[in-house]
Amino acid sequence: MSVSEADVLDPRFLQGERARLFAIAWTRATRAMADIRALPAPDDPETECLRAMAGHLAPYSSVPVPILRTPEWASESVMEVLAANAARIAEQSAYQAEQKRNSPVSKRVEMLLDRLGVVEYVEKECGLRLVRVPGEMRYTSYIFYDAPGSFLQWHLDARHIVDVSLLLCIDRLDDRDADEASATYAVTPTGVERFHFQPGQALIFDGAFTLHGRSPVAEGENVTILRIGFRLADAVAEV
């Protein structure tokens, strides 16, 4: 008996625990085959396999390719506030999460982001209706790559928490040339894409259907990212 296309469950319909398991399965499968600390050459079999995996995920992604922007709302004064806040939080409450440190932002920072119209900005950039992931989900957080070798291995985000992410670079100190420094990577059907972005620049992508991660920082380097999560308004309404 053959299985028709209509019989295959669309992963966008998976909710809750099923959505979490979907992200775990793809993350484990990718990590079993590829390591972001040793990126393959474009013609390497590993790259071909990553591209094929991205090809399977791409039809479901609500952001076809990652978008790199310099948002107007990330003004000099806003960046100063966020950098000072992140530095304080790094001292006080950051905790180890895999090979990096995380800390949810404060309620005040969440209110600042809402006042700046970050949700509306991402909606416009992506042509989507979105809801920001609430603070208690701990997704809107600072990520600190501040110890030598800190990195984030290939993964998919769990869709029961987040669909679209915005990664705003808050601060970075590179000791190496821009083309060698730690960067965010995303796999698309055309290849492994590198995003080396500066404070004030932001990357927007659908992390639930785009494999992504960060290559390691070296001794003396550090990168601070503000990660803001969004869910599709329609998906939230369905629950």
Ligand SMILES: [Fe+2]
């Ligand atoms: Fe992620």
